[in-house]
Amino acid sequence: MRALPLSLAPGQDLRGALEELARAQNLSGFVLGVVGNLSRAAFQCPGQASPTVLEGDLEIITLNGTFGADGVHLHLSLSDGACQVWGGHLEHGTLILKGAQLLLGVLEPSSLQPAIPAMSPQANDARVEIAVLPGCPWCTRALRLLSSADVPHQVFRVDDDQAFAHWHGRSGMNTFPQVFVDGALVGGYDALAAMHERSELHGLR
Structure with a gap:
């Protein structure tokens, strides 16, 4: 970068x-x-x-x-x-x-090669994955929402070019957070908040 x-x-x-x-x-x-x-x-x-x-x-x-x-x-x-x-x-x-x-x-374009980023210590069998940017307020809100709903989740920090390339290649999104359920893209914070409003997060515990 x-x-x-x-x-x-x-x-x-x-x-x-x-x-x-x-x-x-x-x-x-x-x-x-x-x-x-x-x-x-x-x-x-x-x-x-x-x-x-x-x-x-x-x-x-x-x-x-x-x-x-x-x-x-x-x-x-x-x-x-x-x-x-x-x-x-x-x-x-x-x-x-x-x-x-x-x-x-x-x-840098030369660094945009897919790579598997390191995973934060979370439950390996969690159905929810979330990729976050350090210092991103909407990422912080999303993590707080998942924790308050007691939903197990895997957290991936996007703090270098390779991590960004990996998640961009997986989701097609340039923005964060990126939330996946059972391997399928849900979206960002707004999509997660909408799931919470529909009481859909309870089924992911």
Whole structure:
């Protein structure tokens, strides 16, 4: 993996800029860090029918997730002028105010060879597998949900290029967490939360 700095100017669309960069240079990777502010933020909260939109002097707190030529999956948290924190799935229409500096972790094409990642100590006969990114808040939520539902699960940390390639090859997804039941892909956190709401997790104990 190599580090790639990215500077965004006032008025640029945060999500659109990352999508354009990934498509133009055929890049895949992670957002490692960001500092900057926004004049407008659009983000999708879980369970809501439409994105939440805020305007003003908004400070970016975190931006986590993945990007690739086939799309992005990014989670934004920010603070408004009253120091209230907001967050959700990053949507188009999130505009830079004065500037933003991002540090991207780009996966090298030569390293994208399937490999079996190490497994965290969990029950080997668990029906649920979950692949997680270190520092990913939605991965943390998914793990907390499985634990609170008392569902045995195997946890796989995706912390290098080979692990990313393995899970991308298995699921076709660039985003995390990735949840599998009996070897079949369920989806990410939203899909897992929907299973919980339908009381389907109880059958996996």
